[in-house]
Amino acid sequence: MSFAAPGKNPDELFKAGEFKKADRGYAQILKKDPDNARANAQRGYIALLSNRFAEAEKFLTKAVGLAPDDRFSKEQLADVFVRQDQLSRAVPWLRAAGVEPYAKQYESVTGIPNEVRGAQSTRVPFTTLNPGPTIQASVNGAEPVTFGLDTGAPLAFTMETAEKAGLRAVATSKGRTSEEVITIYHGVVGSLRMGGIELRNVPVVWHDAEMPHPLGAAQPKGIIGTTIFYHFLTTLDFANQALILRRKTEAQRRKFRAEAERARAERLPLWLxxxxxxxxxxxxxxxxxRVVGLDTGAEGAIQVGTDEKTAKLAGLRIDYDRPVTFSAMDKTYPFVAPTAGLGRAVSRNVYGLASQDSALNNRVGFETIGNFSQEFFKAFAVTFDYAGMNLYIAHK
Structure with a gap:
């Protein structure tokens, strides 16, 4: 990948999303100063973005040893283990970072966390497509109910779903929707079945906030998101309206790559x-x-969301006369982009919203030029390969 070149400072390169160049810069720093806490932390974080777990663990462990007050690196080190389903190893780091609700949640898991049972692959049809795709899934062996699919979410239930499943909250935390502060309950569900595949011993959260749903229709019973999707080779086939889950075996990945090649799918890097x-x-x-987010459940089902600075750099005309207000703290303005694309996958006359600030960029530490939500993908099938860390997009 080649972006407009910022300075040679690795912090600037990282902020611009030039992760490989930034990593080389931090490596040069560590050659001269092996105990540089910042360089160790950044090399570990960059490795984690690409699920290079051994490398991430090495650098992040050293970083928090050198800088015991580095809470962010402790959280990333915990995530190294969470993504590998080594939840017990994540608990002390979450506790050290002050993230007690998740520490309690993960230490309460009994059995094999996120144990995959059933078929090698399964295809689950969408039951609706707007404002986001939904499927039927079963909780603890009960009759299947409607779940939304959202790549920007964890596994989340409604209060009703959690109660019917007999879930016990082991911790609570606070969260925020666009309208209010909510209480989030943390626990573990014994079984989640999607088509022919079942996951056992799955961490889940639940709350009483409203789930996205069409006007006049019942809200879904929960949301299935990336904390489930990254356990599989996951395809959201918007064009043919189906969720396809494949186990992350080499045989399944090889079969998929052959299919992707025949479909002339675009292959792009994937970071988490x-x-x-x-x-x-x-x-x-x-x-x-440049780096973009892939939160398909972004509010308003927008095609492309970006901040005002990026919108102006892209030569977009922002309609300040028609603000879209999701909350008192989140005012956005519409625009129409002549084009927006992920590689060769391009949409034209794309509706989007420009925000006055980009809080998530502050959280992750690197800049994005926007977020591509589910409306963009409706003509495509998009596959998330969290083993090879590639994103595949095929026009259907």
């Missing part, structure tokens, strides 16, 4: 940050390629 938000490379109106 903030525990459950995927990223890749995209462009808006010719601005890019």
């Amino acid at each position: 940050a903030d525990t459950h938000i995927p990223y890749t490379l995209g462009s808006v109106n010719g601005h890019g390629p």
Whole structure:
């Protein structure tokens, strides 16, 4: 990948999403100063973005040893183990970082965390597509109910679903929707079945906030997100309206790669940050390629969301006369981008929203030029390969 070149400072390179170049810069620092806490932390974080777990563990462990007050690196080190389902190893790091609800949740898991049972692959049809795709899934062996699919979410239930499943909260935390602060309950569900595949001993959260749903229709009973998807080779086939889950075996991945090649699918890099938000490379109106988010459940089902600064760099006309207000703290303005694309997968006359600030960029530490939500993908099938860390997009 090649972006507009910032300075040679690795912090600047990292902020611009030039992860490989930034990593080389931090490596040069460590040659001269092996005990540089910042360089160790950043090399570990960059490795984690690409699920290079051994490398991430090595550098992050050294970083928190050198800088015991580095809470962010402790959280990333915990995530190294969470993503590998080594939850007991994540607990002390979450506790050290002050993330007690998740520490309690993970230490309460009995049996093999996220144990996959059933078929080698399964295809589950979408039951609706708007405002986001839904499927039927079964909780603890009960009759299947409607779940939304959202790559920007963990596994989350409604209060009703949790009660019917007999779940016990082992901890609580606070969260925020666009309208209110909510209480989030943390626990473990024994079984989640999607088509012919079942997951056992699955960490889950639940709350009483409203799930996205069409006007006049019942809300889904929960959301299935990336904390489930990254256990599989996961395809969201928007064009043919189905969720396809394949086990992450080499045989399944080899079979998929052959299918992707026949379909002439675009292959792009895939990164994972903030525990459950995927990223890749995209462009808006010719601005890019730069790092973009892939939160398909972004509010308003927008095609491309970006901040005001990026919208202006991309030459977009922002309609300040028609603000879209999700909350008192989140005012956005609409625009139409002539083009937006992920590699060769391009949409034209794309509706989007420009925000006055980009809080998530502050959280992950690198800049994005926007988020591509589910409306963008409706003509495509998008596959998340969290073993090879590639994103595949095929036009159907």
